[in-house]
Structure formats: structure tokens, C-alpha cells
Amino acid sequence: xxxxxxxxxxxxxxxxxxxxxxxxxxxxxxxxxxxxxELLEQSGLAxxxxxxxxNEFEAAIARDAARAPxxxxxxVFFPRDAVVSLAQSALQQFCEEKKxxxxxxxxxxxxxxxQRIPVTDMEMDPALASxxxxxxxxxxxxxxxxxxxxxxxxCLAAIGVRSWRKRHPxxxxxxxxxxxxxxxxxxxxxxxxxxxxxARKIGEAVRAVLDDPEAASRDKHVIHLxxxxxxxxxxxxxxxxxxxxxxxxxxxxxxxxWALNANHDMYSGGWGYFDYLLRDDRRFHxxxxxxxxxxxxxxxxxxxxxxxxxxxxxxENLIFDAHDLYxxxxxWVAERLAGAPEKNGILLSHHQPFSAYPxxxxxxxxxxxxxxxxxxERVRAWFWGHEHRCALYExxxxxxxxxxxxxxxxxxxxxxxxxxxxxxxxxxQGFQELLESWNYFGFVVMDFAEKVINVSYINERxxxxxTEVIPWK
Numbered sequence: 001x002x003x004x005x006x007x008x009x010x011x012x013x014x015x016x017x018x019x020x021x022x023x024x025x026x027x028x029x030x031x032x033x034x035x036x037x038e039l040l041e042q043s044g045l046a047x048x049x050x051x052x053x054x055n056e057f058e059a060a061i062a063r064d065a066a067r068a069p070x071x072x073x074x075x076v077f078f079p080r081d082a083v084v085s086l087a088q089s090a091l092q093q094f095c096e097e098k099k100x101x102x103x104x105x106x107x108x109x110x111x112x113x114x115q116r117i118p119v120t121d122m123e124m125d126p127a128l129a130s131x132x133x134x135x136x137x138x139x140x141x142x143x144x145x146x147x148x149x150x151x152x153x154x155c156l157a158a159i160g161v162r163s164w165r166k167r168h169p170x171x172x173x174x175x176x177x178x179x180x181x182x183x184x185x186x187x188x189x190x191x192x193x194x195x196x197x198x199a200r201k202i203g204e205a206v207r208a209v210l211d212d213p214e215a216a217s218r219d220k221h222v223i224h225l226x227x228x229x230x231x232x233x234x235x236x237x238x239x240x241x242x243x244x245x246x247x248x249x250x251x252x253x254x255x256x257x258w259a260l261n262a263n264h265d266m267y268s269g270g271w272g273y274f275d276y277l278l279r280d281d282r283r284f285h286x287x288x289x290x291x292x293x294x295x296x297x298x299x300x301x302x303x304x305x306x307x308x309x310x311x312x313x314x315x316e317n318l319i320f321d322a323h324d325l326y327x328x329x330x331x332w333v334a335e336r337l338a339g340a341p342e343k344n345g346i347l348l349s350h351h352q353p354f355s356a357y358p359x360x361x362x363x364x365x366x367x368x369x370x371x372x373x374x375x376x377e378r379v380r381a382w383f384w385g386h387e388h389r390c391a392l393y394e395x396x397x398x399x400x401x402x403x404x405x406x407x408x409x410x411x412x413x414x415x416x417x418x419x420x421x422x423x424x425x426x427x428x429q430g431f432q433e434l435l436e437s438w439n440y441f442g443f444v445v446m447d448f449a450e451k452v453i454n455v456s457y458i459n460e461r462x463x464x465x466x467t468e469v470i471p472w473k
Contacts, residue, residue, distance in 0.1 A: 001196060001229075002095060002103065003123040004133070005088050008077040012064055013133040015087045018157055019057040020136030021150035026050045028147075035148060043155040045162075052165065053158040056083045076119055076411045078194075078229060082164050082267035088230040089268070090156035091132060095124060098152060102128035116431055117197045118438045119411045160231060163269035170314055171274075172327040173289040175298035178256065182302045182450050185209075185218040189443035190225030190350065190385025192408030195240030199409030201460040202441050206246040208462055209445055210255065218447070220255045221300060222247055225385040225405070226262025226313055226350030233268050234276040247283055257283040261296040262313040262350035262386070263323070270314065297329055299336060304451050304472050306343040308333055312351040312366065323351040324365040333370060337378040344380040344472050345373065352384045352404060354396065356420035360387055367397060374398050381453075381470055383444065388412045390427035390442055390457065391420075392466070401470050405457075407442050414439050427457065429465060 004010045028036035029047050040046070060083035079085060095103055102125045124132070131146065132153075180186070187206055192199055210220055228241050247255045265273040278287040278294035289295045296311035310333070315326035325333075337345045347370075353363040373379055377398050385406035393402040407427065414430045414437040430439040440459040447454040451472035456464050 001120050001122060001194060002092060003120050004129050005091055006077050006119060008079075010129070010133050011077055011079075011084060011088060011091075012061065013135075014091055015057060015061060015084060017132060017134065017136050017150060018087060018090070018154045019054060019061070021147065021154040022050050022054045022057065022158070024147055025151050025154060026054070036151065039148065039151055039155060043159060045155055045158055049158050049162050053154070053161045056161050056165075057087075057157075060084050060087075078264075078410055080263060082231065083161065085229075085231040085264060085267045086160035086164065087157050089160060089233050089236065090153050092230070093156055093233075093235065094132075094149075094153040095128065098149065099124075099128050116438075118436075120196055160233070160268050163271055164231075164267060165269070167266065167269035167314075168271045168274045170327050171289060171293050171295045173291070173293070173295055174332055175287045175295040176290055177299045177301060178286055180221060180300050180302050180448075181219045182304065182448060183218050184302065184448045185215045185220045186300070186307070186446040186448070187220070187222045187443060188225060188348070188383055188405060188446065189222075189408040191227045191388055191406045191410050192224060192441075192443075193228040193237070193241040194409040195229075195236075195244065196409060196411070198411070198441050198460055199240075200244050202408055202443055203244040203246045205458060205460055205462045206443055209458065210246060215447075221258065222255065223258040223309065223348060224260065224408075225348060225383065226260040227264040227385065228272070228277075229264055229410075231267035232265035232270065232272045234272040237272050237277045241277065242281055245283065249283065252283045252285065256286050256300075258286060258298060258300075258309060259284060260309055260313070260348060260350050261311040266313050297332065301340070301343065302448065304343055305346060305448065305453070306336060306340050307346045307348065308336060310347060310349040312349045323362050325369050330369040334372050337373045337376075345378045347379055347382040349382070349384045351386045353382060353399075353402070355387060355404075356391070356393070356422045357387060357389075377473075380473060389415070389439075391423050392425040392468070393422055394424050396422060400473070401468075403444075405442070405444050407439065409441055412439050413437065425466060427459075427465060429459065 025036050060081055104123055104125055106121050228236050247257045261273055274294050278284050287294050298309045300307040312323045315324040353366045374397055379399050381401035382399050383403045383405055387404055387406045388410040390407045391404040396402055414428050419426055430437050442459045445456040453470040455468045457466040458464050
């Protein structure tokens with residue numbers, strides 16, 4: 001990822017530049033400009049796609065103007081906005097494919113022998129940055145090369161917007177149930193697929209856990225709780241996810257791989273998630289339903305435990321930041337838990353059922369739909385991501401072990417002050433870069449031992465910073 005595309009002001013200026021390019025393209029199309037018409041034809045776009053994208057761009061700019069800047073906007077900008085995320089994706093692809101010579105890799109910066117990289121070591125050179133963030137020229141004053149360059153990037157964004165507006169159909173059938181060992185090792189990581197240098201360190205740390213001699217006799221399973229950045233395009237799954245996924249292709253039949261759907265996965269309509277990640281890569285073949293179609297919700301079970309992976313990303317209200325269970329998942333969860341009274345339930349989702357942190361909300365719909373199983377105390381533990389932190393909650397909503405583990409691949413500052421009410425542990429270890437301290441990324445290892453789960457919380461350096469035991473009830 002390029003440093004400039006992780007800065008809010010730069011991205012918003014670039015969005016305005018792309019929008020200006022869209023307007024010029026539309027005007028050129030009306031005037032039968034041969035270059036503009038050829039560009040649209042090659043991109044598979046119609047004039048209506050340009051109009052739709054212009055409207056979405058302008059709405060996104062207005063939305064951003066109305067919001068209060070988040071604490072990290074100046075350093076790490078991963079907006080919960082499909083249109084802005086699609087613009088970031090388009091600009092990233094434009095720079096990599098059309099302006100590769102203008103992309104610079106810097107040496108690692110930081111204090112101490114580790115020379116850690118807080119965010120990214122890639123950036124645009126000044127000329128490219130100026131091209132993408134400079135003020136759009138007045139109508140009719142575009143340089144020819146600039147119009148075609150910006151037009152190419154605008155077309156990429158328009159393709160993404162069209163995919164987002166016409167999202168992939170939802171498969172209402174779950175993946176076929178999978179039986180795991182009573183002494184299985186299950187690894188959870190979330191919000192990881194950024195491709196950033198320290199996210200790649202997480203992949204290496206997970207690999208070390210898979211190769212741990214102490215786990216040689218266990219069957220192993222790795223589960224990503226969602227978000228491939230910026231917007232879940234196939235090329236982003238390839239470059240940021242599959243390239244660094246800790247399970248090797250040759251291990252596809254030995255170590256199972258799973259990936260939940262999430263908001264960033266759906267920002268391009270979910271086409272990359274359903275038709276590229278789940279269908280085209282055999283490591284994720286467990287996601288297929290009985291008819292061989294990819295499904296975004298699944299179950300793993302042994303004699304004592306039932307793990308249910310939920311899709312909370314397909315149905316998300318971006319305006320109210322509210323997330324929900326789509327299709328028949330509500331009934332599926334209730335039926336699976338009711339049908340296995342001898343097993344303790346564990347839920348996995350991208351989004352949170354609740355939060356103790358300011359600005360985070362939207363879980364009430366999940367709690368309402370799962371009221372039956374929760375009231376019956378059938379959910380022993382719930383692990384989720386979305387919030388880029390690691391926080392262990394005290395029992396709540398009749399869930400004994402509610403856990404947020406969204407600290408897998410997005411840089412964030414070390415939290416300060418007292419723990420929020422209801423939080424019993426928050427991971428706050430990290431390193432200092434200039435005036436700020438950055439949290440280490442992390443993941444979770446669950447070692448099943450019959451009626452006990454030994455849980456370890458491990459950071460990007462492979463260091464275990466917290467442990468707990470989840471007993472069968």
C-alpha cells in the first residue's frame with residue numbers, strides 16, 4: 001500500500017480529481033471524442049456508469065465533509081465507506097500498473113535495531129502524487145495526457161462502483177459441516193489482509209505456530225474473520241491475502257482455511273470474495289455447500305464444541321454502521337445449536353455484537369436475531385474483529401467469553417488511559433516511532449483439549465502476551 005493513499009486529505013483530494021475526470025469523460029463521450037470512447041469501450045463501461053459513479057463520488061465527498069475526523073485519519077485511513085475505498089483501490093492499481101516507475105520503496109524507518117515499519121514502506125514520487133491530488137483543472141483545460149491518465153483510473157473506480165451497486169447474490173445454503181479433532185488447533189486472525197509489512201509478519205508468526213512441533217499431532221485450521229483491503233477486489237485477494245496466507249497450497253488437504261465475509265470484502269460487491277477467494281483457491285474448498293457453490297457461513301465441530309462462522313458483512317447499513325445476519329443464518333444458528341445440546345457453541349463474526357468504545361455501534365441487530373440461543377446460554381464464546389484492537393470483555397449478554405481480535409493487520413496507536421467499562425484486558429504493547437507508540441498486531445491460537453480450550457494471544461513477533469482457558473459448561 002502506498003503511503004499517500006493512507007492519508008485522508010490526499011485520498012479526498014484524489015477523489016475530487018477522479019470525479020473531475022469522470023465529468024470530462026462524460027463530456028468527451030457526448031462530443032464523440034475517439035480516445036474517450038475507446039477507453040470506455042475497453043473498460044466495458046457505458047455512459048450511465050459514468051453518471052452513476054459521479055453521483056456516488058459526490059455523495060461520498062459530502063458524507064466525508066459531514067463526519068468528524070477520526071484520530072488516525074492523518075496516518076492510517078481505512079474508511080468504512082465503499083465508494084472511498086473503491087477510489088483507493090483504483091488509485092493503487094493505477095499506480096502499480098500505469099506508473100510503476102514512480103512508486104518508491106523506502107528503507108525501514110524506526111528506532112532501535114529492529115527498524116520497524118509503523119505503516120508502510122511504499123510511496124509515490126512527488127510528480128505522481130501531484131498528478132493524483134492536484135486541484136482538478138477548470139473545465140476544458142485538462143492536458144491530454146492527464147485526462148487520459150486520470151480517465152483510466154476513473155474507469156477502474158467506475159467498474160468498482162458498478163460491482164458494488166450490483167452485488168453478488170447471497171448463497172442461503174451453509175457450507176457442509178466439517179468435523180475437527182477433539183484436540184484440534186484453530187488459529188483466528190482478523191482485519192489482516194492489508195499486505196502491509198507488519199501484517200506479513202503476522203502471516204509468518206502464524207506459520208511458526210502451524211510448524212510448532214508440539215502441535216504435530218493436532219489437525220489444524222486457520223480462520224480469517226474478514227476484511228481484505230481496500231475493497232475486496234480479486235487483485236487485492238491475490239496481492240494482500242493469498243500471497244501471504246500462512247497455509248501453503250500443497251497443504252490444502254491437510255490444513256483447512258476459512259474466511260468470513262466483511263464490510264471491506266463487500267465494498268466491490270462481494271464478487272472477489274465469492275467468485276475468486278472461495279471458488280478459485282483450493283485452500284478454501286471447505287466453503288462449498290452440498291451443491292458445490294461457495295457459501296459464506298460454515299461450521300466446524302467435534303464431540304464437545306460447535307464453531308459457527310457467520311456472515312455479518314453482506315447486509316451492512318453504511319449510513320448507520322449497522323450490521324446484520326442475511327438470509328437464513330438466524331435460523332441456521334438456532335437449529336445447529338439446538339440440535340447439539342451436548343456441545344458448547346462458539347460464534348465467529350467480523351462485526352461486533354457490542355462495543356465499549358466510542359464511535360462503535362451497530363451490534364443490536366445481531367443480538368436481537370440471536371436472542372434465543374443467547375438467552376438459552378448456548379453461546380460460550382464469541383470472537384469478532386472490525387474494531388482494530390484486541391479487547392477481552394467480562395461476561396455480557398450471557399456470553400461468558402466475548403472477545404474482540406481485530407488487530408491483525410491495520411496500524412493503530414497504543415491506547416491510553418483506563419480500560420473502558422466492561423473490558424478486562426486490552427493489548428497495549430507496542431513500539432515508539434517519533435512521537436507516537438504503535439500497537440503490535442496479533443492473532444489467537446485455540447488448542448482444543450477435549451472439554452477445555454487453551455487460548456493464547458500472540459503478537460507479530462511471535463510473543464505470547466495473554467492466555468486463558470475456556471472450560472466446557
